[in-house]
Amino acid sequence: MSELEGAERLDRRMITMTAVLTGVIAVVGAVVAGSAMISSGTPAGVTMLAVFGGALVVFGLSVGVDYIRWRATTYRLSEERLELRFSFVLNRRRSLARDRIRTVDVTASPLQRLFGIAAVVIGTGQSGESGESEVKLDAVSRERAHELRRELLRHAADAEPHTDDGTLAELDWRWAAYAPLSVLTPALGAAAVGAVANVASWFGDSDDVVGSVVSDLLIAAALFGYVTVVIGVLLAGAIGALLLFVEMWWGYRLDREPGGTLHVRRGLLTSRSISLEERRLRGAEIIEPLGVRLARAGRVDAIATGIREGGTGQGERTDHKTLLPAAPRAVALRVVSDVLREPDVSGALTGLTPHPRAARSRRLRWALAPVTLVFAVLLTVELAAGDQIATRAGSALAGLVAAVPWVFAVIAVPIAVLLAVDAYRNLGHGLSGRYLVARRGVARRSTALVQRTGVIGWTVRQSIFQRRSGLLTLVATTAAGSGAYTIPDVDVTEGVAFADEAVPDLLAEFIERPGESPATTVTRER
Amino acid sequence: MGNTVRLRPPKNQLNRRCLLWWRARTALVVAPIVAALAFIGFLVAPVLTVFAGIAAAAGLAYGVLMPMWWYRVHRWEVTDTAVYTRTGYFWQESRIAPMSRIQTVDTVRGPLQQLLRLATVTVTTASAKGAVRIAGLDAELAADLAAELTRITHATPGDAT
Numbered sequence: 001m002s003e004l005e006g007a008e009r010l011d012r013r014m015i016t017m018t019a020v021l022t023g024v025i026a027v028v029g030a031v032v033a034g035s036a037m038i039s040s041g042t043p044a045g046v047t048m049l050a051v052f053g054g055a056l057v058v059f060g061l062s063v064g065v066d067y068i069r070w071r072a073t074t075y076r077l078s079e080e081r082l083e084l085r086f087s088f089v090l091n092r093r094r095s096l097a098r099d100r101i102r103t104v105d106v107t108a109s110p111l112q113r114l115f116g117i118a119a120v121v122i123g124t125g126q127s128g129e130s131g132e133s134e135v136k137l138d139a140v141s142r143e144r145a146h147e148l149r150r151e152l153l154r155h156a157a158d159a160e161p162h163t164d165d166g167t168l169a170e171l172d173w174r175w176a177a178y179a180p181l182s183v184l185t186p187a188l189g190a191a192a193v194g195a196v197a198n199v200a201s202w203f204g205d206s207d208d209v210v211g212s213v214v215s216d217l218l219i220a221a222a223l224f225g226y227v228t229v230v231i232g233v234l235l236a237g238a239i240g241a242l243l244l245f246v247e248m249w250w251g252y253r254l255d256r257e258p259g260g261t262l263h264v265r266r267g268l269l270t271s272r273s274i275s276l277e278e279r280r281l282r283g284a285e286i287i288e289p290l291g292v293r294l295a296r297a298g299r300v301d302a303i304a305t306g307i308r309e310g311g312t313g314q315g316e317r318t319d320h321k322t323l324l325p326a327a328p329r330a331v332a333l334r335v336v337s338d339v340l341r342e343p344d345v346s347g348a349l350t351g352l353t354p355h356p357r358a359a360r361s362r363r364l365r366w367a368l369a370p371v372t373l374v375f376a377v378l379l380t381v382e383l384a385a386g387d388q389i390a391t392r393a394g395s396a397l398a399g400l401v402a403a404v405p406w407v408f409a410v411i412a413v414p415i416a417v418l419l420a421v422d423a424y425r426n427l428g429h430g431l432s433g434r435y436l437v438a439r440r441g442v443a444r445r446s447t448a449l450v451q452r453t454g455v456i457g458w459t460v461r462q463s464i465f466q467r468r469s470g471l472l473t474l475v476a477t478t479a480a481g482s483g484a485y486t487i488p489d490v491d492v493t494e495g496v497a498f499a500d501e502a503v504p505d506l507l508a509e510f511i512e513r514p515g516e517s518p519a520t521t522v523t524r525e526r
Numbered sequence: 527m528g529n530t531v532r533l534r535p536p537k538n539q540l541n542r543r544c545l546l547w548w549r550a551r552t553a554l555v556v557a558p559i560v561a562a563l564a565f566i567g568f569l570v571a572p573v574l575t576v577f578a579g580i581a582a583a584a585g586l587a588y589g590v591l592m593p594m595w596w597y598r599v600h601r602w603e604v605t606d607t608a609v610y611t612r613t614g615y616f617w618q619e620s621r622i623a624p625m626s627r628i629q630t631v632d633t634v635r636g637p638l639q640q641l642l643r644l645a646t647v648t649v650t651t652a653s654a655k656g657a658v659r660i661a662g663l664d665a666e667l668a669a670d671l672a673a674e675l676t677r678i679t680h681a682t683p684g685d686a687t
Contacts, residue, residue, distance in 0.1 A: 483655040
């Protein structure tokens, strides 16, 4: 049927998989529906007919659709192009030029793995019209998937001779200890507890014995004290985070393949194979969430063009840029150096230029302003209505009510100051070989190393307050990653000089140095 | 601060007809509000006519003074190697995009702009956040500028990422 020479079909096992999956669903559905019908007094014969008929129709339809999809879809890998054809009723043809292919990601869900198939997503790395730049082969045999990946990315190998391929990083199970330190932990725990509470409420509504026992138990557990709950939440969160880590990072390996492709392999249930051409790489980012940072560890993300952030309906896309899970700082630094082909970035990162003290004052003001506001509100309430509240609360608590604003201040002020000082200390920028380094953040400290040739523009922001303190905010725009990397509150002179040095020939003609003739004449447009 | 290195402001101001454009836009927002207030005030609640007066006065002051202010602070410049704009005063923002990284040059003319022979030129680079916008150029100048930018951009090799 195919006029395409050497065309291939998707793997036949996709139909088997659909058959098994819908078969199970149909059987379960039939049992549930059947028992419901019989218990409501429908004659057995009618029930059988309806249930089996329904199950057969569902089964037949989905298998039929999948069979047609399998029959109709062919793909062909030629010297120049990858072509995907779908011809059933309508004809659809997609074709990608092979030399524009930048990513080949292979994923296999647990079910797909059971059947030995995998999905291959081939992208050109163009973030333009979404969907147009990708071809998805959603069922090819596992072997063929990896073969395709190698074949499609080989052109790069011919083009670039420098290949110091090998393994850059492998999973160290000790890294799992960092997983529960993520900010997600309490959220995961809360979600787990919420789910239990939800289940309990289902039981709670009905009168049956099991339900009341379960809900009684849960209530008893709750009564055990808030401490237990908090510990429970954290523990559940920690276990959840650990399980998530195991699922995501099982068998993790970061390789550099011939021709300069970074290849990440990982995943326990869903296996993922993510390839990133170095040509698209514009830098790397070390991300240190607060908890992880306190444990002196950090994660490494790639800054690359053509990684859609979030988009195209695949939530998982975002973690496609992670090159290394949270690992000890030394490991993270080594991986960054290897990935970026820089001798050693750790020196540059410790010697970042600090920002002026005015930046610290700004952060202190930002941190203390809300504290002062809340304190003022509390104090006003205390002064205006403190007596009434105290009499309501009883004499024993009267002293406590008066103390509330002050207790708040004693707790909140040091925290605010600590956060502000930390925020200031984390500010830094510098140059490391071919890379520009920008560091900032408290809850999520980010150290971005952006290729200087990858900076495709500057935005300089200066609020009236910054102008008075002699500060400005530099934003380097790039085609990669989030599109912009911000260096907040640098000294005016130093910042402009830095931007000029980091990306030569871009700012030079717009810079005014002391001693030169001041403000050039303003020409008015016609 | 006399002895600091700094970015000089871009050389060119926008077209003077921008003043009219901004004023017309302000009027289009303020006038319906004033009219509605005055109408309802005239019919039912006379107190609203006072508010209408206040809104009209505020709108008039805003529409007269602010454009003069904006006209002073909006600047742009195109050199052989870069496009450079500056906007704002309280939150001043300067954007520089190198000519070699420009991907698209768009010229947009809204209804008001067409009436006033003005145009907005938007220069985008491969960065999602690097677009440079010059709003309020003379239409002819904008067309020439866009053509010139497109020509230079085409002459530059590479995919500008």
